[in-house]
Amino acid sequence: MQTDVMHDGGNELAPTDVVIVGGGPAGLTAAIYLARFHLDVVVIDRGGGRATLIPKTRNHAGFPDGIAGSELVDRMRDQALRYCARIVEGEVTEIVRSEDDFIVRTDRSGFKARAVLLATGVSNNRPDMDATVHDAALSQGLLRYCPVCDGYEVTDQHVAVIGTGEHGSREAIFLRSFTSAVSLIAPGGRHDLEEQERRKLVDAGVTPIDGPHGEISIDGTEIVIPVREKVLRFATVYPALGSRIHSGLAKPLGVDMSEDGCIVVDRHQRTDVPGLYAAGDVVYGLDQISHAMGEGGVAATAIRNDLAERRPLLR
Template structure:
């Protein structure tokens, strides 16, 4: 129970790197808070990351989360397994409905809320994708691990302007052997787009991909006619589904994809409601999410005793 009449200083929704970093800061600020974690962080899909500072040999996403949770244990931080299924705002608090894995429900009151619910990769409709992801043959983030694929034969599953942009990013940064797979969707190109593909030597395969064939450290995409296209790694660039429904239900501003707009303190357009990690509009990186968490937690600590703008006397 929180000391302030049963009202927490902060509720953190999500137990990935951003949520757990928020919790670490608030614990060290000696704040009353609770983390509600559904146990499905996007980071857990990362086989090995080499762009997390200080982990020169690389670290898996699961290990990042495990280490963060272990770090919190020394502060006695509360992490509750479950899902926040409802969130409403009252003049001086937020009320969250939390559903436990056993089907039980309870309500939690908090002065501030940090949404660290992240996003889910839109997977290509292909068989055995999870296994290919765990083996590092199908990846989602060339910013994270494109360096490990440098000078290799790379395919990008995507279509439209976003797909072209992803393929060009990889071709101009890491490899001159890039193929764009559109999964049967015709790629309507204007002269500028065609020029970019030509400039970087990007090949386009528009026929549907019916299966993936994995052998050793290589992956093949087999189209409807049985033709096989072999690659060292395949990047899926079909976008993300943002877990932002709770914030949007309160009226938080967001872009067309559902990622949340925040200010310099990572506060959304709903006063007292913050966001950190992949759910925030911008670059999706663990270190960026940790930065969001530091900004949000510090601002929360500095304003916990102050009313929010829509409260009487709010600043």
């Protein structure tokens, strides 16, 4: 493990082979691979990743009884640490090029890395509701964010989707394959639906309901949404309000980005900036733990092989 300290403008920089920004499934999978390739790897994790908020995932292979997202991440952290990856807490504030390498600065420290992997993920846009109620509803399965992950769990239950437009309509119709009772509630005011979208909803048996909805609350085993003159009760609510893509660190480096802010990569998770890679939800694709882990493994192998091209990796 490298321990020498370098300096940049008076600031100490710890040299390392690879810095991974983000300690979720993509970043930790890459860390496990890279550490087992006998590379020096640092994972910088600010905490609060989306995977840790999952009460229980039941479609992740190898866990037939399901596993909490926080437990899965903890297991992956332990595995990475076992092979001498370093995991440090902090938020990366800047990444800049330094000849063929990168300087990665955080709110607490700095590193000089031969390669950087961005596994910074996304955050869901939350509905307008009290934070304590939100977290309680999420832990009880009354509020869910991923119908691909857990649509099975709402089979034949009364479900609402908070959203409108094409995105909300798609999610509501997707959920109709799990239950016949799906409502699409506008997040404030009237629905923003083209006539064709409204017809698709009606044909699929989805009930569009104009907002605004009032204070969302929990009543026993139900989640309650006041809508205009009525109070509606559901077994589960899915917000379909989009997400925030955490790709801001890539922009100053001139990385190619999609229109919605995802980082564009090749089939080996390379960006168009040499030495910079991206994996997981920050890259356009299926936002699933298994997919993120696969991309982490691909990225790590590409990093190892690219570093070996620059300088043979010899023990």
